[in-house]
Amino acid sequence: MKITVEQLGAMIPSNNEVEAWCEELNKALPKYGIDSPKRIASFISQCAHESRDFTALQENLNYSKGALERVFGRYFGPGKRDAAEYARNPEKIANYVYMDEFRSKRGALGNTQEGDGWRFRGKGLKQLTGRNNVEGFAKDYGMSADEASDWLETKEGALTSALWFWSKNGLNEIADTGDVKAASKRING
DSSP: OOOOHHHHHHHSTTOSOHHHHHHHHHHHGGGGTOOSHHHHHHHHHHHHHHHTTTTOOBOOOOOOHHHHHHHTTTTBSTTSBOGGGTTTOHHHHHHHHTSGGGSOSTTOOSOOSTTHHHHTSSBTTTTBOSHHHHHHHHHHTTSOHHHHHHHTTSHHHHHHHHHHHHHHTTHHHHHHHTOHHHHHHHHHO
């Protein structure tokens, strides 16, 4: 089953490169078994949500003080670090909230080296986050984590990483049920 430019344009309306994305999706989706209306709709909608209609291939961490307290409340606020010291400093934010030393064991991302939080912030259409995730992806595609981190910022790498994540997490089977909430939970916990 192929997606038309018109269909994709309706799904990612703020994107200026619908034709190019449509071509790439039609080549790649069948290779990962994303070949039914439910699977295609689920994959594209989840990716569109994570990447602002396929336009943001890396996470925007340019948060204000108030946004930091809302989004990352377990890290900022009364009795915690002062969000004002981190506001509008994306690299500093990433190197705090994504470093394993500040996360629970269950929430660990494998970010243990200085600068890992920023280097392995969310990238790609699924916003693949953390050294562990990027290393897993990199291994399957025969590259280093640093090479993969850079590749995630390209269209090809962004799409490939989303397809890899989708496949590794059994999301086709969830898409078949039409359970959007279950798919969202599998993706974002």
